[in-house]
Amino acid sequence: MMTTETKTTDDDHVKIFDTTLRDGEQAPGFSMSTDAKLIVARALQELNVDIIEAGFAAASPGDSASVSAVASEIEGPTICSLSRLNVADIEASARALEPAKKKRIHTFIGTSPTHRDAKLKMSKIQILDKISDVVKFAVSVCDDVEFSPEDAIRTERDYLIEAIEAAIDAGAKTINIPDTVGYTTTEEILDLFSFLKENAKGAEDVTFSTHCHDDLGMAVANSLAAVRGGARQIECAINGIGERAGNCSMEEAVMALATRRDFYKLETQVKTTKIYQASVALARVTHNPIPRNKAIVGKNAFAHEAGIHQHGILADRRTYEIMDAESVGMPSNSIVLGKHSGKHAVASRVEALGFKVSKQKVEDIFPAFKSLADTCREVTDADLVKLVTGNGKTDGRAGPWRMRKTELHVDFEDDTRPHARITMEHDNGDRRTVTHEGEGPIDAAFAAVCTIADVPGRIHVLDLHHVAAEGVVRAEAVIDVEGKHFSGKSEEVDIADAAVAAFVAAVNQAVAIRVSSVPINNEAVI
Incomplete structure (x- = not known):
């Protein structure tokens, strides 16, 4: 059995630098509020990652506030803020990171010919001078400084060495080699890291880091190859989110190292039993469901x-x-x-x-x-119950309850709590109506359904998908009833109706199994 937390030495410890809240959050469709970022940051704290890149403080007042909020609350991991290679950005990061017990400033500048000529309009010498001056300033305001030569993979090797050495001389403790556009291959990046480790002056005094993008679907493979070449920090994100096609997937890289420790002979300090919890937390706050076939955390993974x-x-x-x-x-x-x-x-x-x-x-x-x-x-389990007991309903229900009326109420202009009025009918003709309050109208509806059916259920997962071509909403609800999970599906025109109908289907399944299992849990009956 694989252990989930072990002690490691510096030589065999691969640091996990999680950039979900920075590179991940700046990807289209994944923007997060400060509250959402704190939810994910708490999950990362539980995971025991080494570094949390909490944001880009100079990007906006909101991003600065988010970095500061994470720095104020989260203990354990080092809290990091990204900065362009200029004094104003670094000062903004230093201010935002002030509450953190352990802090890092991560600064970068483009070094490839494309970045030098098309974006920066700077010469090689100008960039080297700026690296020396600004990294030295960053070290004066924060002991832990990481430097990234942006687009390192497409930078000439001799010049990349010069840029790295300038940052090391200025006091950087971590040198990150980003594959900014997801261009490299496993053989190429392994060779590059080996080359840099062997040839850069001062390489033995810093940690080399890898930051790979997934444009060619190789971010995890390239990150692991970089580790074989000498990298001892992987920059990654939960569920692989990030710019364009995303970043190296944290859960995939961590579990590759854990599952194949016989090959890599390296470890992280991540508590792997917290991976799924973090993945689900991110999916919920960003409203981006985990793909069913996603490695490690997808519904089909096991x-x-x-x-x-x-x-x-x-x-x-x-x-x-x-x-x-x-x-x-x-x-x-x-x-x-x-x-x-x-x-x-x-x-x-x-x-x-x-x-x-x-x-x-x-x-x-x-x-x-x-x-x-x-x-x-x-x-489904409900289908099996019907097959085994022969108690299936003609309308496909597994249990005895039908929805008859759903009324949802929310008023934003007064202090009235959201509430729902639900009417359901039992197969025996009993009709019940219950009004219940909740955090929201759908939450209130779920509580009313549970009261009517006398099932102590709570929502575990609720997936809603609008199928525009068909003009319907498909819903799947998984509920927890005294530690057991039951699922229900529905298809309705209205999103609220779909959510409630799926919940009722799950409750019906719980009722059917609870009722049926008593008389037939006896070998003589079936």
Whole structure:
């Protein structure tokens, strides 16, 4: 079993410099308020990353305030602010970072021919002089200074050496070599880091860092290659967010080093069991869901539908999994039932739901299972309950409750709390109406549904997708009921109706399984 936190020496410790709140946040669609940044920063603190690049203080008053807020609250990681290579930017970073117990200023200037000629209009000598002067100033206001020669990969090697040596002479403690445009290859970046480590004067006194972009889909591979070349800091972001195609994915780089320690012989200090929690926190505050097939944290990362794979996983999960889901803080591996699933998986899931079933019962329901699986992407627990008990409703419900009326109320002009009035009808004809308050109208509606159905549920995940071409909203709700998860799906024209309907479907599943498992949790019945 892989450990999630170990002590490392300087030689085998790879620092994790997380730039989710800076490079990640400046990507289109990922802008965060100060409150949102603090939520992510707390998750990074829990992860135990080495450095949090909290923002670009000189970019705006809001960014400066965010850096200051993170610096004031977060302890443990070093808090960093990005600065262009000028005195005003560095002073802005120093002011914003003042509350931090451990602080770093990260400053940069372009060094490639393209940046020198097209953007900066500066000569090589002018840039070298500026590096010497401004890095020295940065060191005078902050002991920990990192320097980046922007677009280093496309910079001439002899000049890159000169720029690096100027920064080291001025007092920089970390030298970052950014692949600003995601252009390099694994062989090339490994060779470059080896070259710089061997040839730059003072290289032995600084930490070399790698910052790779994913324009060619190689950011993680290139970052790991840089580590093999001598880098001992990886600049990365949760879920790989960042400019254009994104940055090196923090969770992928960390788990590659952890899972293949036999190859890299290096470690981070990241508490890997907190990875999924951080990934979900970022997805929620940015309203950008984690792609289902995302490595390490995606819904499919530890899920299996193919019958051969499911049979192997049930026998020994090592047959098709190189990591434990629990090691990154995810629920244990998921057997997803679909058209590729076999009888072993169906039997296993039915028993996990609390039913004692014979082999003959599985044989009896399997044709109906296959028929159902051919018509939908995934067979839910509720579907299995209906197959096993024969209690399915003609309208597809798993449980006894139907929505009859939904009224949501929110008034921004007075102090009235948001509330919802929900009417539901039971199969036995009982009709109930409940009005409930909440943090928002949908939250209030969820609470009212739980009161009516007498289910102590709370929302765990709510995914909403507007399908413009069809004019509908598809919703999936996962609820937690006394430690167990139940899911429901819906498709409605209105977003609120879709959210509530999916929640009701999940509640129905919980009710159906709770009611059905009592009389039939007996081998003689099924």
